[in-house]
Amino acid sequence: MKRTTFLLAVAMAWTTVMMVSCQSGNKSKFPGFKKTQSGLYYKFYKKGNDTTTPKIGQYMDVVMIYGTDDSVLFDSRNLPELEQMQVPMITSVFPGDIYEGFSMMHVGDSASFKMPADSVWLKLFRMHQAPPGMDSVEYLTFDIKLNEVISADTMRARKEAKQKAALEKEKTERAQYVAKNYPNAKPTANGLYYIRTKKGSGNKPEKGQTVKVNYTGKFLDGTVFDSSVTRGKPIEFAIGQGQVIPGWDEGIAMMRKGEKAVLIIPSNLAYGQGRGKIPPYSTLVFDVELVDIQNAAKGNKK
Numbered sequence: 001m002k003r004t005t006f007l008l009a010v011a012m013a014w015t016t017v018m019m020v021s022c023q024s025g026n027k028s029k030f031p032g033f034k035k036t037q038s039g040l041y042y043k044f045y046k047k048g049n050d051t052t053t054p055k056i057g058q059y060m061d062v063v064m065i066y067g068t069d070d071s072v073l074f075d076s077r078n079l080p081e082l083e084q085m086q087v088p089m090i091t092s093v094f095p096g097d098i099y100e101g102f103s104m105m106h107v108g109d110s111a112s113f114k115m116p117a118d119s120v121w122l123k124l125f126r127m128h129q130a131p132p133g134m135d136s137v138e139y140l141t142f143d144i145k146l147n148e149v150i151s152a153d154t155m156r157a158r159k160e161a162k163q164k165a166a167l168e169k170e171k172t173e174r175a176q177y178v179a180k181n182y183p184n185a186k187p188t189a190n191g192l193y194y195i196r197t198k199k200g201s202g203n204k205p206e207k208g209q210t211v212k213v214n215y216t217g218k219f220l221d222g223t224v225f226d227s228s229v230t231r232g233k234p235i236e237f238a239i240g241q242g243q244v245i246p247g248w249d250e251g252i253a254m255m256r257k258g259e260k261a262v263l264i265i266p267s268n269l270a271y272g273q274g275r276g277k278i279p280p281y282s283t284l285v286f287d288v289e290l291v292d293i294q295n296a297a298k299g300n301k302k
Helices: 098-103 117-124 152-181 246-252
Strands: 041-046 059-067 072-075 086-088 110-116 139-150 193-198 210-219 224-227 235-238 260-265 284-294
Touching: 098 110, 098 139, 110 117, 117 139, 139 152, 152 260, 210 246, 246 260, 246 284
Parallel strands: none
Antiparallel strands: 041 110, 059 072, 059 086, 059 139, 110 139, 193 260, 210 224, 210 235, 210 284, 260 284
């Protein structure tokens, strides 16, 4: 994918801004870019009217896109709303790194910075080696727009307010879902909804026993995000050992072999602030079947 010109909406004018830190008369290996004494290549597209620059200990609200000359590896505009980039300003990790670039910017600025790829992987990202297929990449380009500089206290307060609002939204949407689909369902003390759809037999699994479970996981809008049924193989785990999300440990422990149920699991019993394809503060719905109980205690029917 060809890397598009960064933030066309704010980069209407392609002007080159001379920075105090550049080497006067130094010819850049990248057309249109200038170079600082530490080796950071930079090019500004827009200079904001704000004179605020980030200081150590503050946070920066930024749009960040980085990649190679022909591929985008990361674009912060694709992050969920609650995960928009607020980057802490710290001292440089290596000479000519992105933090030197941040220190050159004012609120409202947009710019591109080029850095040696090996330094980015090993020092900035603290990886042991370059990602697969990236060994031959010499430089990485970071496209940055600095939206705002925020104090640590303000950052903390905003984060708490967003979390509170997100949890309230989740609670409302969950209540609406339950009222529409399972109006007689009642939550457990922890907030889990357990709705039996097929009765099982035998005893319930005991802590430490291995269970086999078939499942289909959905969001409240019905979108399926994972399914052992599709893969054709049930999941196995030891009950009550923290090998699965708390909502599963609690819900599956309520089942008997052959039983089917619907588990409606609030985010505090699932993935909290999100993981992978699960957005932050998501109530999850699982259709589950307890296929088998292994390592059963003596006398336990399986």
